[in-house]
Amino acid sequence: xxxxxxxxxxxxxxxxxxxxxxxxxxxxxxxxxxxxxxxxxxxxxxxxxxxxxxxxxxxxxxxxxxxxxxxxxxxxxxxxxxxxxxxxxxxxxxxxxxxxxxxxxxxxxxxxxxxxxxxxxxxxxxxxxxxxxxxxxxxxxxxxxxxxxxxxxxxxxxxxxxxxxxxxxxxxxxxxxxxxxxxxxxxxxxxxxxxxxxxxxxxxxxxxxxxxxxxxxxxxxxxxxxxxxxxxxxxxxxxxxxxxxxxxxxxxxxxxxxxxxxxxxxxxxxxxxxxxxxxxxxxx
Amino acid sequence: xxxxxxxxxxxxxxxxxxxxxxxxxxxxxxxxxxxxxxxxxxxxxxxxxxxxxxxxxxxxxxxxxxxxxxxxxxxxxxxxxxxxxxxxxxxxxxxxxxxxxxxxxxxxxxxxxxxxxxxxxxxxxxxxxxxxxxxxxxxxxxxxxxxxxxxxxxxxxxxxxxxxxxxxxxxxxxxxxxxxxxxxxxxxxxxxxxxxxxxxxxxxxxxxxxxxxxxxxxxxxxxxxxxxxxxxxxxxxxxxxxxxxxxxxxxxxxxxxxxxxxxxxxxxxxxxxxxxxxxxxxxx
Numbered sequence: 001x002x003x004x005x006x007x008x009x010x011x012x013x014x015x016x017x018x019x020x021x022x023x024x025x026x027x028x029x030x031x032x033x034x035x036x037x038x039x040x041x042x043x044x045x046x047x048x049x050x051x052x053x054x055x056x057x058x059x060x061x062x063x064x065x066x067x068x069x070x071x072x073x074x075x076x077x078x079x080x081x082x083x084x085x086x087x088x089x090x091x092x093x094x095x096x097x098x099x100x101x102x103x104x105x106x107x108x109x110x111x112x113x114x115x116x117x118x119x120x121x122x123x124x125x126x127x128x129x130x131x132x133x134x135x136x137x138x139x140x141x142x143x144x145x146x147x148x149x150x151x152x153x154x155x156x157x158x159x160x161x162x163x164x165x166x167x168x169x170x171x172x173x174x175x176x177x178x179x180x181x182x183x184x185x186x187x188x189x190x191x192x193x194x195x196x197x198x199x200x201x202x203x204x205x206x207x208x209x210x211x212x213x214x215x216x217x218x219x220x221x222x223x224x225x226x227x228x229x230x231x232x233x234x235x236x237x238x239x240x241x242x243x244x245x246x247x248x249x250x251x252x253x254x255x256x257x258x259x260x261x262x263x264x265x266x267x268x269x270x271x272x273x274x275x276x277x278x279x280x281x282x283x284x
Numbered sequence: 285x286x287x288x289x290x291x292x293x294x295x296x297x298x299x300x301x302x303x304x305x306x307x308x309x310x311x312x313x314x315x316x317x318x319x320x321x322x323x324x325x326x327x328x329x330x331x332x333x334x335x336x337x338x339x340x341x342x343x344x345x346x347x348x349x350x351x352x353x354x355x356x357x358x359x360x361x362x363x364x365x366x367x368x369x370x371x372x373x374x375x376x377x378x379x380x381x382x383x384x385x386x387x388x389x390x391x392x393x394x395x396x397x398x399x400x401x402x403x404x405x406x407x408x409x410x411x412x413x414x415x416x417x418x419x420x421x422x423x424x425x426x427x428x429x430x431x432x433x434x435x436x437x438x439x440x441x442x443x444x445x446x447x448x449x450x451x452x453x454x455x456x457x458x459x460x461x462x463x464x465x466x467x468x469x470x471x472x473x474x475x476x477x478x479x480x481x482x483x484x485x486x487x488x489x490x491x492x493x494x495x496x497x498x499x500x501x502x503x504x505x506x507x508x509x510x511x512x513x514x515x516x517x518x519x520x521x522x523x524x525x526x527x528x529x530x531x532x533x534x535x536x537x538x539x540x541x542x543x544x545x546x547x548x549x550x551x552x553x554x555x556x557x558x559x560x561x562x563x564x565x566x567x568x
Binding site for chain 1 (some may be wrong): 345
């Protein structure tokens with residue numbers, strides 16, 4: 001890949017394309033699990049690719065990382081133990097370490113090379129991994145959660161698309177295991193794809209979540225580098241509703257919001273007000 | 285353009301690309317103003333291009349058309365006269381004719397060939413143009429509004445990007461003319477581009493709106509076919525706020541919502557709850 005070539009991700013049954021003009025290929029390797037590339041681009045800065053799918057860019061990484069962390073945090077009065085499955089770029093962990101009441105953050109990333117490459121090329125994402133509350137486990141998330149019962153306040157499934165070794169992160173069985181790993185008022189957050197270019201069957205994903213959790217809601221945020229941009233996220237909960245923010249946390253969050261690039265509590269409430277299309281596609 | 289070729293729109297200083305795999309080129313012509321093409325695509329169905337920029341597709345046209353019509357309608361107690369500038373595809377007019385209290389809808393489209401091509405290839409969009417309350421004017425919107433003072437309840441600027449003959453639709457002078465054409469409680473709605481790929485200077489557009497209107501707000505909706513998808517819209521108003529919905533209209537809208545593909549009043553309120561990035565980019 002040379003200067004001023006294009007990197008294009010082709011999706012939705014080989015019919016939709018998103019392209020980024022490349023300044024430079026910064027890194028490429030084949031790990032045990034996947035092809036890992038880092039590009040420098042004209043439109044979104046540095047861009048991490050796994051098996052030629054866009055994962056993280058400097059232009060929009062904060063959207064994903066801020067919303068999957070602060071949304072559940074604001075809905076649950078006590079948050080001590082957090083688990084992030086996937087997310088080897090470290091961005092989700094970076095957001096959680098901003099909350100001093102959190103005592104333990106487990107990051108479970110199957111591919112340790114994703115972590116190492118991110119440390120080198122996306123240090124702004126991995127900065128939280130050195131926090132003493134963080135434990136990094138380079139193992140399979142599906143196996144890892146089976147060893148933890150009634151332990152976590154929040155579990156974030158920061159996965160790739162539902163195929164290959166990530167497919168198991170979208171099954172009824174997995175969501176039931178996540179349920180068991182959560183405390184009896186715990187919350188699971190996961191990415192649930194684009195509803196316009198619904199290649200993987202969003203309705204089935206939500207149906208699986210509903211088989212495991214009593215409260216299943218959805219919200220949306222734009223991920224500029226992902227196919228179709230308009231991105232949906234699941235909020236699966238044993239007790240708390242996503243738009244009942246914890247009053248005692250709001251003042252603290254107003255202070256933190258000044259340094260955030262995307263999240264604020266008004267946006268949080270708005271993101272759960274779904275369009276007719278969004279509701280129809282997820283079947284809720 | 286042949287079967288299984290790609291149509292790609294390249295944007296943001298020639299650095300970002302969105303591509304659609306083509307089934308068939310259905311139509312192409314050069315009008316007095318621009319190149320007009322209609323493609324049939326695999327991902328978004330029929331797709332209208334003006335000067336090779338995506339304008340309307342079957343997969344997402346309802347988003348734009350429903351939001352720019354029903355959002356201002358729900359904020360203003362009395363809506364009799366509506367003006368749509370641009371929008372020769374007829375989709376905005378189709379939404380307004382659903383409201384029986386509206387007595388007059390002017391559509392001002394500079395290029396009559398856009399209207400004719402839309403009638404042939406997008407009849408689901410142009411269906412409202414035969415309504416007896418609708419008057420179509422094939423003339424320049426910038427000149428047209430100077431002939432109307434204190435007349436309209438709502439004016440929708442359904443424009444292309446701020447360049448070539450559409451550049452005049454983003455100036456302080458034009459917004460002041462729109463202000464003059466509106467009744468003393470009127471509302472202007474306009475598309476204001478993508479804030480991640482800010483090629484045209486969104487802050488300047490909002491600055492111009494603020495020089496003409498006392499109340500200027502912004503909201504967002506996804507336009508799958510537009511570069512960057514996350515699309516911003518301006519709500520400029522002489523009197524009414526965008527999240528104070530008219531109580532007496534809500535029951536009527538609940539009935540209409542059942543047949544809409546995107547808009548509902550909960551979504552409407554949520555779409556004005558802006559992220560930090562959105563607020564920063566528009567300078568509000």
